[in-house]
Amino acid sequence: MALPKHASPLERAWHYTYLVICGLIFLFLIAPILVVIPLSFNVEPYFTFTEKMLKLDPTGYSLRWYDLLLTFGMENPEAPRTASWWADAWNNAAWIRAAKNSLIVGFFATILATLLGTVAALGLSRPEMPGRRVIMAILISPMIVPIIIVATGLFFFYSSIRIQDWGVPYLGLILAHATLGIPFVIITVTATLVGFDHSLTRAAANLGADPVTIFRRIQMPLILPGVISGALFAFVTSFDEVVVVLFVGGLDEQTIPRQMWNGIREQISPAILSVATILVAISILLLTTVELLRRRSERLRGVTPR
16 A cells, blocks of 8 residues: 555654565565575586576576476486477376376366365355354364374275275375365355345346356356366365375375475485476466456456455
8 A cells, every 4th residue: 555645754664664574574485485496497416506506607507407307207218309208208207297197186176176165155155054154164174174184084084985996096186185175165255255246146036047047147257256266276275285195195196296205205306496496386377367366356346456
């Protein structure tokens, strides 16, 4: 918020002090990211800045660790990069296989979490819903309870029903990640429904529209930004999750976070920093999309974006 022209000297001093404090807090939060990104371009296999990097010598920087993401685990990484080389990378490279697993699990977990979370938010937004506060607390509990407890409970539950014998790939991970993503969908969709004018649905019902038509033609277009925002949060939650994967994931269900965990535990390599940099870029892109959707939602509700 801009400082008014009639502000006193004390108010101006506090305003600029407040900006400095916010800037320092922001720098403190992003400092680990600012360190990781340049280190991912280190030509040496170290996790520290070399003398050449500090001098901004171009020979101290390299894309070798990004290239390693394509070649690690390949049968013939030194072959000419023809179609067969790319086929080898697609089928055998460990990081590419982990990325495929993360995308598959994240996609289906997001779809499931969005469907269930949106339906739950629509019901919980009705004031006549009995016990809606208790139900809301139960539904958002996965984001409050420590993740290690959730992972342990899922492990024993899946073991009791022997979900690994059902023959459905990724089923345990998809259900587990959907469980973690549903609270984010419920919160974002419920926040969107706070400013929803229910007189529109009543008017549509008086004109003879059935509930499905009301939802498809009236409710869904207005709450769509909140639904997409919740879906993005659910996808990011699934894409970054490692504890649940360690407990319920199979040997052939290595996701990117689990591959990073294995790399830190077994073979420390700056390739992990390259993956972290890519994940940071993806997260920034998704968060920017969420912010644009939030502003669009405010415009649809007649609220001026701040």
